[in-house]
Amino acid sequence: MRAFSQHTGLVAPLDRANVDTDAIIPKQFLKSIKRSGFGPNLFDEWRYLDVGEPGQDCSTRPLNPDFVLNQPRYQGASILLARENFGCGSSREHAPWALEDYGFRAIIAPSFADIFYNNCFKNGILPIVLDAAIVDRLFKECETSEGYALTVDLDRQTVTTPGGEAIGFEVDAGRKYRLLNGLDDIGLTLLLSDKIKAYEERRKVEAPWLFA
Amino acid sequence: MSGRTLYDKLWDAHVVHTEPDGTSLLYIDRHLVHEVTSPQAFEGLKLAHRKPWRTGSAVAVPDHNVPTTDRSKGIADPVSRLQVETLDTNCAEFGITEFKMNDIRQGIVHVIGPEEGLTLPGMTVVCGDSHTSTHGAFGALAHGIGTSEVEHVLATQCLWQKKSKAMLIRVEGELGRGVTAKDVALAIIGEIGTAGGTGYAVEFAGSAIRSLSMEGRMTLCNMAIEAGARAGMVAVDDKTIEYFRGRPFAPKGELFERAAAYWKTLVSDEEAKFDAEFVLDATRIKPQVTWGTSPEMVVTVDGKVPDPADAPSEVKKHDWERALKYMGLEAGTAIEHIAIDKVFIGSCTNSRIEDLREAAAVVKGKKKAANVKLAMVVPGSGLVKQQAEQEGLDKIFLDAGFEWREPGCSMCLAMNADRLEPGERCASTSNRNFEGRQGAGGRTHLVSPAMAAAAGIAGHFVDVRNF
Numbered sequence: 001m002r003a004f005s006q007h008t009g010l011v012a013p014l015d016r017a018n019v020d021t022d023a024i025i026p027k028q029f030l031k032s033i034k035r036s037g038f039g040p041n042l043f044d045e046w047r048y049l050d051v052g053e054p055g056q057d058c059s060t061r062p063l064n065p066d067f068v069l070n071q072p073r074y075q076g077a078s079i080l081l082a083r084e085n086f087g088c089g090s091s092r093e094h095a096p097w098a099l100e101d102y103g104f105r106a107i108i109a110p111s112f113a114d115i116f117y118n119n120c121f122k123n124g125i126l127p128i129v130l131d132a133a134i135v136d137r138l139f140k141e142c143e144t145s146e147g148y149a150l151t152v153d154l155d156r157q158t159v160t161t162p163g164g165e166a167i168g169f170e171v172d173a174g175r176k177y178r179l180l181n182g183l184d185d186i187g188l189t190l191l192l193s194d195k196i197k198a199y200e201e202r203r204k205v206e207a208p209w210l211f212a
Numbered sequence: 213m214s215g216r217t218l219y220d221k222l223w224d225a226h227v228v229h230t231e232p233d234g235t236s237l238l239y240i241d242r243h244l245v246h247e248v249t250s251p252q253a254f255e256g257l258k259l260a261h262r263k264p265w266r267t268g269s270a271v272a273v274p275d276h277n278v279p280t281t282d283r284s285k286g287i288a289d290p291v292s293r294l295q296v297e298t299l300d301t302n303c304a305e306f307g308i309t310e311f312k313m314n315d316i317r318q319g320i321v322h323v324i325g326p327e328e329g330l331t332l333p334g335m336t337v338v339c340g341d342s343h344t345s346t347h348g349a350f351g352a353l354a355h356g357i358g359t360s361e362v363e364h365v366l367a368t369q370c371l372w373q374k375k376s377k378a379m380l381i382r383v384e385g386e387l388g389r390g391v392t393a394k395d396v397a398l399a400i401i402g403e404i405g406t407a408g409g410t411g412y413a414v415e416f417a418g419s420a421i422r423s424l425s426m427e428g429r430m431t432l433c434n435m436a437i438e439a440g441a442r443a444g445m446v447a448v449d450d451k452t453i454e455y456f457r458g459r460p461f462a463p464k465g466e467l468f469e470r471a472a473a474y475w476k477t478l479v480s481d482e483e484a485k486f487d488a489e490f491v492l493d494a495t496r497i498k499p500q501v502t503w504g505t506s507p508e509m510v511v512t513v514d515g516k517v518p519d520p521a522d523a524p525s526e527v528k529k530h531d532w533e534r535a536l537k538y539m540g541l542e543a544g545t546a547i548e549h550i551a552i553d554k555v556f557i558g559s560c561t562n563s564r565i566e567d568l569r570e571a572a573a574v575v576k577g578k579k580k581a582a583n584v585k586l587a588m589v590v591p592g593s594g595l596v597k598q599q600a601e602q603e604g605l606d607k608i609f610l611d612a613g614f615e616w617r618e619p620g621c622s623m624c625l626a627m628n629a630d631r632l633e634p635g636e637r638c639a640s641t642s643n644r645n646f647e648g649r650q651g652a653g654g655r656t657h658l659v660s661p662a663m664a665a666a667a668g669i670a671g672h673f674v675d676v677r678n679f
Binding site: 015016017018020022023026027028030031032033034035045051052054055083084085088089090091092093096111113114115118119122123172173174185186189190192195196199200203207208209210211212 | 249266276367
């Protein structure tokens with residue numbers, strides 16, 4: 001996994017609440033058995049005017065000019081500004097895969113759905129929860145100022161605006177450590193193998209039907 | 213020590229290790245696997261030369277991509293076929309039990325888990341699928357995970373988890389005739405919103421919940437994720453325990469009695485404290501119909517499509533306007549005046565035998581309305597289908613002009629050939645009315661099986677209590 005320490009990037013504002021993972025990456029693209037290549041189909045139904053199918057060349061498809069990511073000023077955006085309950089619905093990790101493949105490194109929203117939030121950390125994307133009033137202000141600043149960029153610093157746990165204001169955010173110590181170092185969860189967990197085995201031995205006595 | 217919630221008990225029994233920041237390593241008893249969210253996990257294991265920790269805990273089934281029509285020729289779509297074949301290959305290579313597409317035990321992963329006794333009370337159950345919350349109906353701690361976590365569970369039998377807060381939702385009183393667990397679930401989501409349960413593990417309790425069958429409790433816990441809660445659960449009672457007697461993977465004989473004695477302790481203590489609590493009056497719940505593109509956009513069948521001018525906030529007002537546009541609806545339209553094009557009875561929410569019985573009771577002796585292009589019934593598993601056929605339900609549906617299909621996820625998410633065309637309106641017993649969920653441009657209204665069946669006969673939504 002790619003490590004995340006500090007990132008400065010152009011911000012794209014996606015002004016709608018309850019953006020679900022079906023919208024982030026529609027089901028027809030979930031048939032892939034690979035982990036990469038989902039970026040061109042990110043927000044497929046909103047981004048293109050035709051119906052997307054797996055295996056298409058997306059560069060020749062008709063774009064929806066009204067969709068925010070298609071506007072020239074947001075090309076190259078790497079920070080997504082979103083509304084409440086972002087990433088709700090299906091647990092598909094294809095959603096963070098698609099966001100990452102498109103080029104997003106961080107997502108800022110007043111709240112995230114639990115499974116999506118968790119999936120982001122496994123893929124080098126930092127989901128940042130900020131107070132709804134602050135997010136609202138960032139939306140206004142972003143929309144009125146072309147080229148609006150933010151700096152995200154995971155170590156210091158701050159989002160810094162172009163005006164130099166540093167806004168703090170919370171993140172679990174364990175998640176922060178792993179993301180800062182780009183560490184593989186499995187390798188770390190296997191260091192606790194003896195504890196897992198000891199637990200199993202105890203459970204085999206307490207609840208043998210679980211091991212039948 | 214103060215009383216413990218059911219969630220506390222399930223949590224405590226599975227903690228292997230806790231970090232200083234409070235994150236715990238939880239042991240996973242049952243890992244259910246399907247074809248969509250597992251291929252990248254198996255690939256990750258292979259690339260790292262890792263072996264599964266305990267193959268016996270994992271059971272796999274293809275469900276999302278399988279056709280619901282004649283399966284003798286296999287899967288026509290080559291991309292879907294490759295995904296199912298990849299599951300077959302991975303299970304064979306890693307020694308994982310799989311119910312293949314033509315096995316009578318094949319079905320939707322959340323239907324076959326309990327049906328086979330793979331899910332048991334007191335277990336931790338995970339699957340790379342958000343509707344894993346279904347299994348909480350049996351007093352299990354069950355939730356959906358992403359593919360990285362599927363790989364993690366395969367490799368370590370554990371998951372890193374931060375304990376959620378605990379929410380109690382009590383539904384008290386008797387449900388009226390024609391009002392089902394689906395209506396309770398939608399009424400709860402209408403009340404607390406699709407993010408109301410975010411960060412919580414939800415326990416459903418109260419006399420109305422205790423009166424529900426196990427099928428009804430599964431429907432309710434299945435929809436916990438639509439309220440934002442990763443896990444929903446119901447305390448164990450005699451109904452729970454009796455459900456498992458004789459199930460193929462459930463313990464037998466003396467071991468069953470020993471397990472049952474433990475299962476009976478899986479209830480919240482009387483003095484247990486919850487972080488949040490809601491109470492609903494069951495007698496006031498009516499049949500529900502969603503009108504928009506989020507499950508919280510729901511009204512009662514005797515209601516009207518709401519006016520965005522009445523939305524509680526600016527953000528919601530925009531959401532409602534966008535939803536009405538997508539759904540092709542006008543504010544103020546009576547729900548019963550909305551005509552439909554298709555009916556879908558199925559999904560991990562409502563495809564069990566009780567659901568099919570309720571729908572069949574409504575259509576018996578009647579005919580599908582002329583304006584309804586397709587009404588399809590997709591049983592949750594091969595065994596549900598077999599049981600329904602033994603009861604003659606297939607004949608009732610076929611006589612009414614409904615189609616009787618092979619088991620799978622089908623048009624709940626339209627990964628196989630079953631889908632809505634742009635603009636088509638569907639009365640669906642599934643769980644999500646998101647834009648494009650049942651097919652690009654498709655318009656989904658979530659309802660109970662009886663309500664979907666009645667809409668198929670009338671050609672528009674109709675109050676099943678007067679039907």
